[in-house]
Amino acid sequence: MDDLYGVIGDPIAHSMSPVMHNAAFHDAGIQASYGRLHVVPSELPDAIKGIRALGLRGINVTVPHKTAVMPLLDEIDPLAASIGAVNTIVNREGKLIGYNTDGLGFVEGLKKDIQGDLSSKKVLIIGAGGAAKAIYFTLASLGVRNIDITNRSDDKAFDMIDSCPVDIESQYCKLQEAELKLHQYDIVIQTTSIGMFPAAEESPIRVDRVKTGAVFSDIIYNPLKTSFLRQAEQHGAVIQNGIDMFVYQGALAFTKWTGITPNTELMKNIVLKQLGG
Template sequence: MKKLFGLIGCPVHHSMSPLMHNDAFKQIGVAAYYHAFHVEKEHLQDAVQGMKALGIAGFNVTIPHKTTIIPLLDDIDETALQIGAVNTVVNENGRLIGYNTDGEGFVRALCEELNIELTGKHILLIGAGGAARGIYFSLASRKAACIDLCNRTVDKAKELINERKIPVLSRAYSLDEAQQLLGNYDIIINTTSVGMYPNVEEMPLSLTNLKKGTIVSDIIYNPLETMLLKEAKRCGAITQNGVGMFVYQGALAFEKWTGIFPDTNRMKQIVIEQLGGKRHVNR
């Protein structure tokens, strides 16, 4: 009998996780199947209980459940607790254990795809939501010189900085303030959904003051090249889209479920082909 894995979120119809994981199971010869489950907010508790009752071996968690699922699980990994969000759950002998692979997935993709070290870098995160939490925490462990946050609501950025208590210099700015300071940063990361399909003409902030050679990364992967990345490339930046983060967070989850780290190049190709484009890492 095949082991069952899955994804819970709202919505999930657009997710490429089933294609990516089912291919990986096939490649390593594991009898397993991955299915996406649409779960409304008000049904989350029932869904989690159902996952346990059905003996589902593990599942991913996406918007809007990454934070609200925490009290419904039997145990939370220390990193996920510090981040304050869960995106991966492992069923360990009937106990549901929550993990977070988002932040580490992003950092692995950033460092490996662009062949960089983060030590001493000045970094700006755009956004202060769930994705920003994981990335912020994971970046801090790489000895960056500073990790500043800008957000439409400055208080939310301040709250994230105060909550995480990360031992690295961090300041909170409004979007307008951050636009004036862009020249101070080596790496700028958009963690918001601004520019995601179908609102592909939108940008989270203006890049007028961006300096040439800055790395601009966008966690969005649909479209493969957001308006932010197009504009950054015109300004002479090094750009990276969100395919790598999506793949690596999935690969790290897969490893937690199976003990095997999958072929990330193959995973990337599946995602790119599904999106009908070429992988975009511009140097």
């Protein structure tokens, strides 16, 4: 019988994780099946019991369950605990362990476009939601010392800065202020849903001040090139969309489940094919 894996969320029909992971399992010669599991919030505790009872080997967790699932697990990885969200569950002989691979997946994708030491870069994160927090805490844990936050509301940004488990230099700046000092940053990371299909022409900030050689990243991957990225590219930035983060967070989960490093180029090509890109 194949080992069973899946992704839980509400909604879940749009998820590309099954096609990506099933291709990776096949390529690695692993007899496994990965599927979408639609779980509404009220059924989450029963779903976790079902994972134990059915012996599913691993689960990805997406919205709205990343935080709510944590008290239902047996153990939480320290980074996931500090972020306050789990996106990967490993079933180790009936013991369910929660991890967060979002931030590490983002950084893994970021590295290919970074020149020099990542820890020396000055970073701006746009947004203060769950993805922003995962990226922020992960960068801080990897030694990046200077990370600023801009967001529509300041409460969530200040909460994120105050709760960071690593002592770094961080400032909150309003969106208009961020636009004016954008040229100061080596890396600018857009983590909000602004610019996602079908509202692809929207951008969280105006991008017309870009430091030479700066990397502008948008975690959105539909469309593949948001208005934010188009503006940055026009002003000479190196740009990257959310495909790499999606692929690498999935690859890290795959490795935690199996102990095997999957073929990330295969996974990326599968996702691009699904997106028609």
